[in-house]
Amino acid sequence: MTEKSARGRPRQYDAKAALGAALMEFRRRGYTGTSLDHLSEATNMARPSLYAAFGDKHAIYLKATAQHAEDSIERLNRALIDEPSLAKALDGYFSALVAIYSEGGDRPLGCPVLSVITGEAVADPVIGAELFAALGRTDARFRDRIAAARDDNQLPHATNIDAVAEMLAALQHSLAQRARAGTARPELGRIARNSVALILKAAGAARD
């Protein structure tokens, strides 16, 4: 992907930076509301260069979110897994999540996936599949973490893993929704902490 081409005119753009700028446009304007002209201006790439580099609008969005997942989400997930205490792991995870959802200066931009493509998910099959897959990844992540906590005796053996994981996913979905509606970061953080505490209580978590 990043092979340095020996010949030909050297490209003037940085693919990574361009995808980052493109994702910011999508987050600000929504998927349909973002035109190739917007992306062209934001990335400082002419429309044909954009097309040659990444493909059409679908491909640009998918590559932009894939890079974001590599850069931000991966680190966030590792924090969830690496921290042995379930309570601390969840607090750390949601704290970092709120930071991402609150990006955008004065106006929180919400989730790069949920807050951007939900409106298109029914009419656009490609987008619908991406949204479905993203939800599945989040569910799996929480299920794995809850199962590990149960195996570590931080939760009762009778814990309904699916139910607890679904509540954690619901919290994530809700934070994305609230951020997109303009709820500021401190309030999002407060909601996240309160909700994590309530969910752990419901799950019968041991004190730590």
Place this chain on the structure above:
Amino acid sequence: MTEKSARGRPRQYDAKAALGAALMEFRRRGYTGTSLDHLSEATNMARPSLYAAFGDKHAIYLKATAQHAEDSIERLNRALIDEPSLAKALDGYFSALVAIYSEGGDRPLGCPVLSVITGEAVADPVIGAELFAALGRTDARFRDRIAAARDDNQLPHATNIDAVAEMLAALQHSLAQRARAGTARPELGRIARNSVALILKAAGAARD
């Protein structure tokens, strides 16, 4: 609004039906993805008639959701308030909510508000304000119901009303998100029941 005009050519459209058809278009295509041509075809009204009857795209959407709130949400909310048992009230509420979110035949259409305008909420101030207001109404509804249950001794007096209401709102946001991603009605119903049970357990609800 519905005064029968004594003179002039009688209108051929039914405003109520037209707004219902318009809302279906918005739910299927998303706000930005729905053009006035789409609305014109769906309502069997020429574009100029649409414009004269309801105004521009913002006004059409706002009027369509306002009518939907009167028709469906109002009844749903009354069920939440009128049922004395908190557990039964919540099960009834979310069961009806899942039914609405699952409309659309094979493909669930999700929430007429959350699933339709989230993508536009940052770039479009009118839409942003509407989304913010809709979230606030949902929060207030749950807070009122939880407070009533606490006053009725179905919840401990020390209940954190905000925290419980926020979890219920999170469940609603999550159901909208999952429906929009294609999760079918039985699965949505299962998630709703499991989550309500878990939230009531966390809140320390009395058995009924």
Place this chain on the structure above:
DNA sequence: TGAATTTATTGCGAAACGGTACAAAAATGA
């Protein structure tokens, strides 16, 4: 019957849309 009023229909025009063709520019290799 004919004037007045209200709605419906047709169609226009300027702008924006996604996508692409084509030539100019900037590098390497011979």
Place this chain on the structure above:
DNA sequence: TCATTTTTGTACCGTTTCGCAATAAATTCA
């Protein structure tokens, strides 16, 4: 120096978009 290769920039195509102007149709009142 000159051919080759790759990216950039300009310009364009066909379609869709919104909004409105102008005209036709359908009704009531005199």
